[in-house]
Amino acid sequence: MKLKEQKSREFLELICIVCPLGCSLSVTKSDDRIRVRGGCKKGEKYVKEEITNPRRVVTTTLRIKNGVWPRVPVRTSSPFPRDKIPELMKFLSSLEVEAPQKRGEVIAKNLLGEGVDLVVTRTIERKE
Ligand code: SF4
Numbered sequence: 001m002k003l004k005e006q007k008s009r010e011f012l013e014l015i016c017i018v019c020p021l022g023c024s025l026s027v028t029k030s031d032d033r034i035r036v037r038g039g040c041k042k043g044e045k046y047v048k049e050e051i052t053n054p055r056r057v058v059t060t061t062l063r064i065k066n067g068v069w070p071r072v073p074v075r076t077s078s079p080f081p082r083d084k085i086p087e088l089m090k091f092l093s094s095l096e097v098e099a100p101q102k103r104g105e106v107i108a109k110n111l112l113g114e115g116v117d118l119v120v121t122r123t124i125e126r127k128e
Helices: 002-007 041-052 082-093
Strands: 010-015 024-030 033-037 059-065 071-076 096-098 106-108 118-120
Touching (some): 033 041, 059 082
Antiparallel strands (some): 059 071, 071 118, 106 118
16 A cells, blocks of 8 residues: 555655745655645745646747848747647747837737737837
């Protein structure tokens, strides 16, 4: 019985990236439970999300027509599901926007139905 219990458990060591302290966290994962040791509540939340639904903020550039620069930098408005990032990048590589674009403007809403928007991070003026 004890041996079976041990087999259904996983042990992980993760470095928390939520703040500059970078605590080393010990994680025990069994069928329905994740236990975290070595950090604060924020670190625990980070680990649970990282294991169950890892997400990342995506930053990239898009082609822009008639801009003073050929590309406009953008990022997602919040972290995006990591496993869908390749699909997102394929979609973004097909987009082209028109200048001008202002910093903070939303270029695309609800990316791939995930409730995350795409935001301009640098103003690109139109060519004269
Ligand atoms: S566990 Fe808490 S204190 Fe440690 S790095 Fe993460 S957020 Fe910072």
